[in-house]
Amino acid sequence: MTSTPFSAGSTKKPRIRRPKGPALWLSLGALLVIGVAVWFFFLRGDGKADPYRTEAVQRGEIVRSVSASGTLEALVTVEVGSQISGQVTQVLVDYNDHVKKGQVLAILDPQNQRSAVEQSQAQILSAQAGVSTAQAQVALAQAEYDRQKFLFDRGIVAQAALDTANASLRTANASVRQAQAQVAQQQASLRANQATLGRTTIVAPIDGIIIDRQIEPGQTVASGLNVAVLFTLAQDLSRVQTLIKVDEADIGSVKVGQPVRFTVDAFPSDNFVGEVTQIRVLPAAESSVVAYTVVAEANNPGEKLLPGMTTNAEIVLEERRNVLRVPNSALRFTPAGMTAQTPTAGASPFGGAAGGQRAQGRQGQGQGGGRGNRLAQMTEQLNLDAAQKAQVDPIIERVQQEVRSSFRAQGGGARGAGGAAGGQRRGPNPAVTAAYNKAFDEIKPLLRPDQQQTLETLRGQLAGGGERGVLWILRDDKPVQIPVRLGGTDGSYTEISGGELKEGDQVITGGGPRATAPSAAAQQQAQRRVGGVGGIGGGAGGPPR
Template sequence: MTATPISPGPLPKKPRPRRRNGMTLALAIGAGVLALIAIWFFFLRGGDDADPYRTEAVSRGEIVRSVSASGTLEALVTVEVGSQISGQVTQVLVDYNDRVTRGQTLAVLDPQNQRSAVEQSQAQIASAQAQVSQAEAQVALAQAEYDRQKFLFDRGIVAQAALDTASASLRTARASVQSANAQVRQQQASLRANQATLGRTSITAPISGIVIDRQIEPGQTVASGLNVAVLFTLAQDLGRVQALISVDEADIGSVRLGQPVRFTVDAFANDNFTGEVTQIRMLPTAESSVVAYTVVVEADNPGERLLPGMTANADIILEQRRGVLRVPNSALRFTPAGVEAEQPTRRAGGGSGAAAPPGGGGQRSGGRGNMAASIIAELNLDAAQRAKVQPILDRAQQEARAAARAQGGGGQRRRGNNPAMAAAFNKAFDEIKPLLRPDQQTTLETLRGRFAGGGGRGTVWVLVDGEPVQRSVRTGATDGSYTEVLSGLNEGDQVITGGGPRAVNTQAQAQAARMAASGGAGRGGPRGF
């Protein structure tokens, strides 16, 4: 008998590994690595091996400090021609852009009524002259009667009453002659008035110039009244024009008569025109709570290309210095990443970056007479000039101190520029300027700019052997793009204007260190699987 093997039955299944736990761990480790790479890339990596700084060489050039404003061009002299009488226009003899001379007839009104008035006055004069003749005849008759009565009275033939009557008649006749002569003069005056009115029927040019506007046509009726209608507008001479520039109240204090002006117009965008400030009008204009003043600028107009009504975009030149050492303003603002720049040495009476006294010798502004002495030394005055200038500067210094005390003990000086000092010395500079030579006046305008905030201390970084080196400089005038350097740099120095390694984020650095110490994000995977 053969034994039949007994099937052992299904074997027990071995438990499969839990793959979900391993995949989650791998994903967590990968995410942590990516986070560390991102933190390093964006926050912890340093600069490239190549020099990343942007530099510009210190050079000599022009510094122009100006005030920008806009206005409208006008002719120097513009005359509106109207009519003093009413009437119908019969002729218009000129048109737009015609050149006319003084006294030339521009238009003619119908003269019929005025001619009739002249003829009537002539007739009235003739009538008055006839009355004079009649009165003179009456005088002759009265004189004869008086003589006869006098002859008879002398011989006792007539009484006194008859002589008195003849005398009164003679005086009356003579008075009638005077009255008749007065009537003649009155009618002559009326004739002259009517003749003048007749002459006004021809409208003539009061000046020589160009017709820039015409408001009438033949057949139109002109009515005179309190408001005379404008028939023509004449521009005297377009060889020179004036621009009415509107300057903000914050800038008007720097504008002076005689300052040069550069301007452009949209019609000739590539051409620059020059003029000169000839008038600063004191009447303010206010629009949207902004106060401005009108500055009149006169300019030559070669070829008469500039036309009345054009918009002038002007720059009023407050200060212009040529051939000065200068740096871009971006160099004064630059500081390398992770470096705290040393502040310029604090001067007495001023914070870092405050306007330095003109002498730049570290004198205390509170020292009696030091500011005035510094200005006199920099202007290089002779003995005669010094005797006149010294009292003016001493007075300005006293005014500045008094104003500073009134403002609270000089707190303005600690925060920066001192407006009281700038105003006092600016007034003094106006008095001093006529006493100086041209070269001294140039130096004076530089000092004026420093008192107004153009001078002071600053810091720049110079690239030396691939490394930034800090330099303290004394600055002068600025035009918004470049600043004059008075000391601290040499021509050709490479000042840094931008670029450089990126700043390191210390917070991100600390967070990355903590993550690295913990073994990465999600190290060990989720628990419980």
């Protein structure tokens, strides 16, 4: 076995090549980029790098509407037809011609009808001649009867001769009446033929415009069980109606008298305004979708709108002007790591305690006392005149009596419940709320428009109602929640009332630090909400601690 001699000096250590020149700078640049990325995503602070987005609370209008399409029609459309058959000899009008009631539109060949009239006239003359003949027979029979009567009175002739003369006289009189009936019959036939002759002239039944014409000169009109339509007239187009198809889900909110705004493709820059005049109960089902026809009338200045045009309509269900409104995104926003404490039905929408201690302390007032006193002061807030005050005062007095009776009926039970609840909020009395709303409904028709707007504000304050919501504003660079009462919405903005907000306040609509792990307070609050360890206590005065 041959061994190879090992020499320690023959082993060589590997050499590491160090980057030089451009390679060195590229490596340093890559390390710098990685360091900046790590700092940006993991090490930078959350202060002003994620600012909140805000928008000012403004006054404006809230319009809630139903959108649908419809078709324009004239208010009155009349189809002019022919009750007789015949050949058209003249057509005196054309499309778009304005006509007056009684104006001649077309003429049918009257030869057959004129001949029938002449024949009836001849038959009347013949019947009248028959009357004259019958009258002559009466005169002859009367003379014969007189002779027989003279002879019978002197005993010259027998009774049989007198009876025969009398029968002849009665027969002659009957012949006269029969001849006169023939005359009347022929006169009626003449009137019928004259009417038929008149129908050869087609006249306009109303004032209007010719929107359709189905005949030409020389055309034969055949009238059978169905009347042949020759012309279609639309009444004055200065006012039109649109037939709007409204989905069954929205028809419950549509009422007669609501305003309607619509446009047509022919005049996209023009807005037309109408009013709902009819809601037809006949449903129309198409592809399993049920819709109802809503009729809205509108003025047509310059007769720009034409029958058959398609309308893009909006039925205004509710319109509030000059109200505080906020974007809907502000109502959906909740800062990261916080939970909005929305007031319950019995809680005050303006913050502060509304628990059992407050309920017990104001049991004597409650809904019956405190709100009753404010209701009594409503005449001053509405600025009623003497006539209005005389009508409103009895309504207020009646409601106050109903409220007192309601609280006497529930008596100490409510007080005991409040004490036993140990600080739980109590919900509003439904009977009291219904009484107030009924009174407001009776008072509203007695007021002017400006007074009605004030009344609706008082309704929200006294009669309760309305959903509750929470908005967030910045105070000392920290989000603070403000409870408010929500009104109508148009999909983009929502009316608000109550709370501490006023016009110009900046509400948070988005932004802010990103969500991290749930805080201990948020976890505890979630446990209480899920586990049922009491409700959300206290007022809605700020974010969770």
